[in-house]
Amino acid sequence: MSTGLAKIPEHPARRRDRYQLKGKYKLFLIALPFLVLVFLFSYLPLYGWIYSLYNYFPAIPLSQSEFVGLRWFTMMFSNEVQRDEMMRVLRNTFAISSLGIVTSVFPVIFAILLQEIRSTKFKRLVQTFTTLPNFISWVLVYSFAFMMFAVDNGFVNNLLLRLGWIDTPLNILASDNHTWLAMTLWGVWKGLGWGAIMYIAAITGIDTELYEAARVDGAGRFKQIWHITVPGIIPTYFVLLILSIANFINNGLDQYFVFANAMNMSNIEVLDLYVYNIGMANSNFGFATAVSIMKSLVSLFLLFLANGMSKVVRGESII
Amino acid sequence: MALKNKFSLFDVINYTVLTLFTLACIFPFYYLFINTISNNDLSSRGLIMFYPQEIQFSNYKHVFQIPGLTLAAGVTVARTVIGTALTVVASGLLGYLFTKNEMWGRRFWYRFLVITMYFNAGLIPWYLTMRNLGLTNNFLAYIVPGIVSPFFIILVKTFVESTPVALQESAQMDGAGYMTIFWKIVMPLITPILATITIFSAVGQWNQFYDTLFLVTDSKLFTLQFILWRYMNEALSVAEIMKQSSGGALRANLSIMPTPTSIRTTVSIIVVIPILLVYPFFQRYFVKGIMIGAIKG
Incomplete structure (x- = not known):
């Protein structure tokens, strides 16, 4: 050249x-x-x-x-029935998103635990298999969930019945108990291994001399994790936390759509699913669009908020 | 060091926790699979739990006799191959173009593009727009909207910026145009990131489900994911299929007669097999991709 x-x-x-x-x-x-x-x-x-x-x-x-x-806009909060409905949907959205933020430390913990494994083979095995669920669709996750937890002949019910721990099968999927938690756990199942990749890379980037120096100074395993690994991961964690704030009300549709049924609808209906239900299923296009607009505006506000936080925390914008 | 060989309580807990979670991740794959290859009668009574029994493969033969399933597989493969190819080329090209300072309005157009990652008009306006553009019951609806992907373009742009400019400049001096430079010089340099994008895009296309749900009513354009979803939800359609797919002679033999469970599990496995097949090859690429993506957000 x-x-x-x-x-x-x-x-x-x-x-x-x-x-x-x-x-x-x-x-x-x-x-x-x-x-x-x-x-x-x-x-x-x-x-x-x-x-x-x-x-x-x-x-x-x-x-x-x-x-x-502006009738559709005022309708959202004007009459009591509709107001209750909006509050319910917002509550679901906030609860599931908050649980998502709480569980966002799981990948961090997972990465640290994995780092502490000495066998490279075991490490790679765990990483390979735990990342896999990220690459399947929510439809397939639901198919798995159905086979594992179905009321008739689901794996879990069969196991518990055989062990004699229960007498009648539990209807886990078509129930309204702990719907928020269940959705969060499915999110964890699907995303934990994948979410940890970035932290694993962050840990790999930490200078090994730091660990050696700490060991010389007499720091034990947990002290090394706390004083070297954790601070090494925190910047990455912050970036992702900020992004999750920007997406706080965007839960997405797929997961809630496939897991929704008549029993759990009142607790699973997040904003995205609600817009789908009133717009596509009930053909109330005007009202659904009004809700969409409010949602877009709020998420735009959250984006600017997250962007501002990013500028303050790490001196760099996300957009 | 003596300390290194000690297996502490922490290690025991650590190995246990990681093993349990790993098992939780792969067991459903295994469980569905052993049910598809076992005696259907045992499977439908919930007796296949940890290992297959009376192995048979008739389920795989049966599901492909379901009218429409082969076509759906074809549609899914077509959208994955065509969609991915176009997305990869467009991402490569745009990622390269946006590194060119001299491009008219570069900063503006880049923002114009990136902001769409965070902001959208909403489901209903999107649906009505797609309908007005004639993209309902249209194969193009699977391809065209995904061609320009801000996230992939950011990945490429970041990657191109990390390659030496001198290579492009020397080609310029030799009189090469932008497109020549892109194909001859930039493309070979950015193949690692294009590989990452190919994987993300292909998996995304393969797994895509809701564009069919919203935009397609013509059964000729159904995808595998959509068909699986219908089998999961509409007991009626499964019963219908069972009637059509197995001849009367088969019905006497319970061990290979299709059941709603056997159809669901078998289609699930068919949907997941391509992912499992390519997974070992692409595993090394996505780490790189996700890292670059994270830096730029």
Whole structure:
């Protein structure tokens, strides 16, 4: 490659400038088709926000729909029934997200525990198998859950019955007991190994001399973990914590959608699922859009909040 | 050091905890699998718990006789291959373009792109837009919306920035255009990150479920994930399938007669097998990917 440089007679900087000037619009034009796609799928839907001002039904064009102004927005909290419903959905969202934040230390602990294993083979085995659930879909997770916990012939029920610990099978999936916790635990099952990867990498990046020096100074295993490993992981943990704050009300739909049933609906219905239920299942497009808009605005606020926190804590923005 | 060989109480607890969690992670895979290859009668009575019994493979033959399942497998493979290929090329190209300071409005367009990672209009407006664009009951709905992915583009951009600029500059001096430089010089340099993206994108496409749920009613475009979801939820559709898929002669033999459980588990295993097959190969790539992603967020 250096022979290429040698061919240039003089003024390489000038020639580069000319090249760059010519490239200015050319580069943009190459990117343009892709930017159009971004516009179509991420910005154009914003136009759909006007549906929140109409009493819109899918078959009738918007021009013939009744204009209702901000009725859907005021409806969210105006009458008591609806207010209770919103509070229930918000409570579910906050509870599940908070539990998610609480359990976000699990991958940290897992990474530290794994680090303390001396057998490389065992370490790799654990890492391989615990990361696997991250790569399967929530539909498949539900299929697993069904086989393991179903009321008739689920593995867990069969095991407990055989052991004589229970007399009648437990209906774990179609029950409203500890729904928040169950959802959190499924999240842990699926995401723990994957979540730990980054911390494992962070630990690998810690200078081994630190451990040696600590050992010379007489620090035991736990002191080494507490004074060297943990501080080495904390910066990574903060980044992810901040990101999870930005996504506090975005639980996603997949997990709750597949696990939802008539029994647990009142506790599993997070905002994303609620929007789906009123919009797609009940065809109340106007109200669903209004709720979507509120959600988008709140998550935008949370994003700026998280971004500000990131700037203060680590002097770098996330967007 | 003497200390190193001591197996403390902490080690015992540590090994136990990690072993138990690892077992919890893989046991469901194993449990479903042994149920698909055992006597269906024993399986439906919940007698297959830790090891297979009376091994038979008829379930795999039966599910592929289900009308639509082979087609769904084809649709899923097609969306995975085409979608991934386009996403990888687009991510590579855009990641490269966004490292070019001279691009008109680079900073603006980059933000224009990245902000979509955090902010979206919401489900209903998205659905109505897709419908207005004619992307309902349309195979393109599986491909086009995913081509431009901000996260992948960030990965590539970060990676390109870490490669030496001199290589690109010397090619410029030789008169190579941007596209030539991209294909001939940048692409070979960024193959590791493209491998990571290929994996993420392929797994994402394979596992995607809700675009079918929202946008597709035509059974010719159903994907495996969607079909599995239906089997999990609609007892009726499973019963219907059982009637169609097994001939009358089979029905006498309980050990290989399809049951709702056998259909669900077998389809589950079919859905998961491709992931298991590629998993050992891609495991080493995703660590790199997730690290770069984390740095830039």
